[in-house]
Amino acid sequence: MTFQELSNRLVQLDETASRLKMTGFLVDLIKQSNEEEIEMVINLVLGRLAPPYENKEFNLAEKMVMRVMAG
Numbered sequence: 698m699t700f701q702e703l704s705n706r707l708v709q710l711d712e713t714a715s716r717l718k719m720t721g722f723l724v725d726l727i728k729q730s731n732e733e734e735i736e737m738v739i740n741l742v743l744g745r746l747a748p749p750y751e752n753k754e755f756n757l758a759e760k761m762v763m764r765v766m767a768g
Contacts, residue, residue: 698734703741710742 703726710722723742730738740747747753755762 698730698738703738707742 706722706726710719710726713719713722726738726742727735736748746755757765
């Protein structure tokens with residue numbers, strides 16, 4: 698799955714108010730992720746870049762991160 702596809706799916710999830718539909722989106726997202734992607738997808742859905750035990754920090758301001766992702 699490309700990052701663009703994941704991003705589009707997360708936007709759909711964000712725009713959904715129904716918990717039942719959210720659950721369906723998440724189930725589909727997990728089913729469509731391959732073995733190498735699943736851990737990364739779950740971390741991103743949880744709002745993390747890595748599992749909490751890895752303690753990774755980028756030390757970048759929010760605006761800088763947005764510029765990096767946009768460009």
